[in-house]
Amino acid sequence: MIEKIPFGNTGLDVSRLCFGTLTLGPLQANLSVQEAVMVMSYAWERGINFFDTAELYESQSHVGMLPPSIRHNAVIATKSYADTPEKMRESVEKSLREMKLDVIPIYLIHEQETALTLKGHRGALDVLLEYKNKGLIRVVGVSTHTVEITRLVRQFPELECVFSMFNVEGWGIKDGSIEDMEKELEWNHKAGKGTYLMKALAGGKLLHDAKRAIKYCIDFPYAHSVAIGMKHPSEVDWNIELFEGKDPPPLKAVPRKMLVSFWCIGCGTCVRFCPQEAITVSENKAVIDHDKCVVCTYCTGQCPLHCLRVI
Ligand code: SF4
Ligand code: SF4
Numbered sequence: 001m002i003e004k005i006p007f008g009n010t011g012l013d014v015s016r017l018c019f020g021t022l023t024l025g026p027l028q029a030n031l032s033v034q035e036a037v038m039v040m041s042y043a044w045e046r047g048i049n050f051f052d053t054a055e056l057y058e059s060q061s062h063v064g065m066l067p068p069s070i071r072h073n074a075v076i077a078t079k080s081y082a083d084t085p086e087k088m089r090e091s092v093e094k095s096l097r098e099m100k101l102d103v104i105p106i107y108l109i110h111e112q113e114t115a116l117t118l119k120g121h122r123g124a125l126d127v128l129l130e131y132k133n134k135g136l137i138r139v140v141g142v143s144t145h146t147v148e149i150t151r152l153v154r155q156f157p158e159l160e161c162v163f164s165m166f167n168v169e170g171w172g173i174k175d176g177s178i179e180d181m182e183k184e185l186e187w188n189h190k191a192g193k194g195t196y197l198m199k200a201l202a203g204g205k206l207l208h209d210a211k212r213a214i215k216y217c218i219d220f221p222y223a224h225s226v227a228i229g230m231k232h233p234s235e236v237d238w239n240i241e242l243f244e245g246k247d248p249p250p251l252k253a254v255p256r257k258m259l260v261s262f263w264c265i266g267c268g269t270c271v272r273f274c275p276q277e278a279i280t281v282s283e284n285k286a287v288i289d290h291d292k293c294v295v296c297t298y299c300t301g302q303c304p305l306h307c308l309r310v311i
Pocket of ligand 1: 265266304308
């Protein structure tokens with residue numbers, strides 16, 4: 001059985017391997033609800049109790065189809081980009097409805113970048129705290145690709161956990177190195193905040209060296225859990241072997257990258273939604289900088305012409 005540990009001072013216990021559900025939804029593998037429920041249930045049976053979703057991932061409704069015995073006992077983290085009190089209220093109500101939960105274990109403000117963006121979300125954060133006071137959310141936190149926000153969490157006692165960009169090469173950390181991120185996570189961990197890591201494989205860039213990349217995250221002592229996207233029971237088994245200190249055979253690396261379809265008209269909508277500033281528009285066509293892109297697929301659902309996909 002995979003180890004479960006206290007998630008900082010939050011009162012929750014989480015498995016060290018967190019099931020990232022972005023892979024299940026329409027932005028990535030687009031599994032049927034039945035397939036998604038099957039693989040999440042399998043993960044639960046194998047001891048994974050921590051599931052990470054988001055309004056953007058469109059996988060909250062998959063979580064909602066899990067059997068009640070799993071749904072009501074799992075630690076489910078979700079997140080929203082909502083930046084006003086009204087929008088955040090709508091998001092939380094939608095999450096409660098889609099996931100068929102009475103209480104959401106963890107709710108994060110999605111992908112905060114700087115002190116300024118966090119300040120701009122103050123009203124939205126207050127709504128999350130309001131829901132927490134009513135007992136409808138247990139733990140409030142942030143997700144981020146930056147060292148700055150990971151550092152700032154310490155100044156906000158109401159933010160009890162942080163979900164940070166983290167991988168052995170420091171890919172995708174927008175404002176610093178992996179060492180900078182490690183330092184801030186250590187501080188948060190010691191302060192009793194729940195800490196968990198995203199993009200251990202840098203959106204597929206480290207697939208060729210997956211064991212080393214994931215082991216680096218497992219061995220980092222200041223993270224309670226590591227979120228890894230999975231879409232098949234064999235991937236659940238492979239990851240669990242690594243977390244149990246075993247030596248599974250190397251993964252078959254299938255490199256992934258974003259493709260812009262020929263019918264792109266260069267409207268620029270996708271540019272605004274790329275957290276890595278990896279998209280520009282040139283000669284009326286979106287262009288992806290593959291050195292910056294972490295294949296998070298956040299842009300794919302934003303294109304009105306469905307031009308963006310992962311290959
Ligand atoms: S949103 Fe779609 S059509 Fe517009 S620039 Fe991006 S890829 Fe092209
Ligand atoms: S181009 Fe798309 S997939 Fe790549 S980092 Fe930006 S939003 Fe994510």
